[in-house]
Amino acid sequence: MSTHTTTTPVKQFSLLPYIIITAFILFGSYIGFMVYGAMQSEVNLVSKDYYAEELAYSQRMKQLQETQQLEQPIHIVSAEMAEQLVIQFPKELAKAEGIVHLFRPSDEKLDVVLKLELSPEGLQNINTASLAKGHWRVQVTGKLNGKEYYQAQDVTL
Numbered sequence: 001m002s003t004h005t006t007t008t009p010v011k012q013f014s015l016l017p018y019i020i021i022t023a024f025i026l027f028g029s030y031i032g033f034m035v036y037g038a039m040q041s042e043v044n045l046v047s048k049d050y051y052a053e054e055l056a057y058s059q060r061m062k063q064l065q066e067t068q069q070l071e072q073p074i075h076i077v078s079a080e081m082a083e084q085l086v087i088q089f090p091k092e093l094a095k096a097e098g099i100v101h102l103f104r105p106s107d108e109k110l111d112v113v114l115k116l117e118l119s120p121e122g123l124q125n126i127n128t129a130s131l132a133k134g135h136w137r138v139q140v141t142g143k144l145n146g147k148e149y150y151q152a153q154d155v156t157l
Contacts, residue, residue: 059148063150067150078128078155080157083128085128085138087123088122094120100114103139105137112131114126135155137153137155138152138155
């Protein structure tokens with residue numbers, strides 16, 4: 001008589017399936033978090049009515065052409081130490097009427113529109129103490145005797 005012994009194979013416990021499932025869950029959670037974060041971020045367009053502004057492009061080009069024909073250019077200077085923004089028109093345009101648009105590209109809520117109020121010398125000083133520090137685009141539009149003038153300049157306050 002022969003003794004025949006049967007041994008049952010011992011199952012080994014493996015962590016590999018649990019690691020793979022955990023990795024998929026973590027990856028899916030990460031992607032979900034990134035999508036949620038992207039959907040919550042605010043997108044500031046340069047302008048809400050950009051289409052209307054594109055239609056006014058030819059008028060803006062005419063204003064720039066009039067400005068370039070001036071003997072003295074329109075100057076926009078940031079005096080950081082005095083917390084002032086100085087706009088200087090040529091003296092012959094000291095009676096011009098228009099607007100000064102302080103445009104903040106990163107946040108439209110900070111934009112400021114002021115009336116152009118030039119001194120007899122053609123100067124306007126704007127106090128910048130209340131404005132947020134950083135990059136601003138100053139757009140000045142003036143009108144006198146049926147001619148319109150435009151000057152834009154980037155400044156850092």
